[in-house]
Amino acid sequence: xxxxxxxxxxxxxxxxxxxxxxxxxxxxxxxxxxxxxxxxxxxxxxxxxxxxxxxxxxxxxxxxxxxxxxxxxxxxxxxxxxxxxxxxxxxxxxxxxxxxxxxxxxxxxxxxxxxxxxxxxxxxxxxxxxxxxxxxxxxxxxxxxxxxxxxxxxxxxxxxxxxxxxxxxxxxxxxxxxxxxxxxxx
Numbered sequence: 774x775x776x777x778x779x780x781x782x783x784x785x786x787x788x789x790x791x792x793x794x795x796x797x798x799x800x801x802x803x804x805x806x807x808x809x810x811x812x813x814x815x816x817x818x819x820x821x822x823x824x825x826x827x828x829x830x831x832x833x834x835x836x837x838x839x840x841x842x843x844x845x846x847x848x849x850x851x852x853x854x855x856x857x858x859x860x861x862x863x864x865x866x867x868x869x870x871x872x873x874x875x876x877x878x879x880x881x882x883x884x885x886x887x888x889x890x891x892x893x894x895x896x897x898x899x900x901x902x903x904x905x906x907x908x909x910x911x912x913x914x915x916x917x918x919x920x921x922x923x924x925x926x927x928x929x930x931x932x933x934x935x936x937x938x939x940x941x942x943x944x945x946x947x948x949x950x951x952x953x954x955x956x957x958x959x
Contacts, residue, residue, distance in 0.1 A: 774850055776815060779822040782848070786826050794953050796822050798888055798946055801953070802880035805945035806931075810872055820854045820877055824861055834864050863923075869930060879927030882919050883942050889916035891955045898947050898955035903939040 787793050800821035807817035827841025842855045859867040860874040861881055869875045887901060890909050894900035909915050910924065928938040950956040 774819050774854070776818050776822065779819040782845075783822050783826050787829055789829060792825060792828060795885055795888070796825060797949065798884040798953050799824060799877070799880050801945045801949045802884050802942040803876055805941065805948075806872075806876045806880070809941075810876075812872060816851070816854065817873055817876070819850075820857045820873060821880070823850070823854065824858050824877055824881065834862065838862055839865065875927075875930045878923070879931045879933075879938065880942060881927075882923040883927065883939065884946065886910070886916055886919045886924060887939070887943055887946060888953070888955065889919065896957045898943070898950045898953070899957045901943055903936045903943065906939045906943070907936065 783793060783796055787796070800818050803821040804814050804818045806812075807814040823841075823845060824838070827844060828837050831837040831840045838858050838861070842859050845855050845858070846852075853871070853873065856867060857871065857874045857877050859865045860869045861878045869878055886909070887898075887906060890906050891898040891901050894905070910921050925935055928935040931938065933941075946953060946955065
């Protein structure tokens with residue numbers, strides 16, 4: 774599957790601009806890791822773009838991502854991509870084994886949290902660094918729906934220091950700040 778085909782599915786099922794931008798933010802982080810690890814950037818991009826494509830239809834566990842995975846299977850999406858999508862939900866029963874699975878999980882909640890931090894900065898994403906993200910993680914009232922334990926355990930599963938992981942994802946997202954609506958002055 775190509776990135777354009779994945780984007781078409783994302784846009785077909787996801788009408789919320791913020792959820793589409795979340796998929797793009799996760800994609801920025803995941804594909805940056807694909808480059809770092811020497812992996813298939815297109816496969817990793819498609820996985821990130823599709824990981825929450827069904828969330829508006831199935832916002833509750835366990836429907837998401839289980840029902841979405843079946844829809845992707847019907848469209849011929851590769852089993853490796855579908856497994857990674859299933860594994861990003863702790864309750865799916867699908868353990869994270871591959872680098873792709875671990876990376877998707879590690880980037881999902883973090884990309885959302887970085888986005889939330891950027892929204893409260895005057896310079897948006899340009900004003901975000903690992904220290905400011907870590908400080909906001911301690912504030913339980915800030916972006917309370919983001920699971921901080923998932924952020925920390927995601928970095929651990931990747932075998933990367935949390936501050937390094939945060940900084941890496943910030944840099945990946947900065948490369949697409951305009952597209953994410955997180956550029957200064959946006």
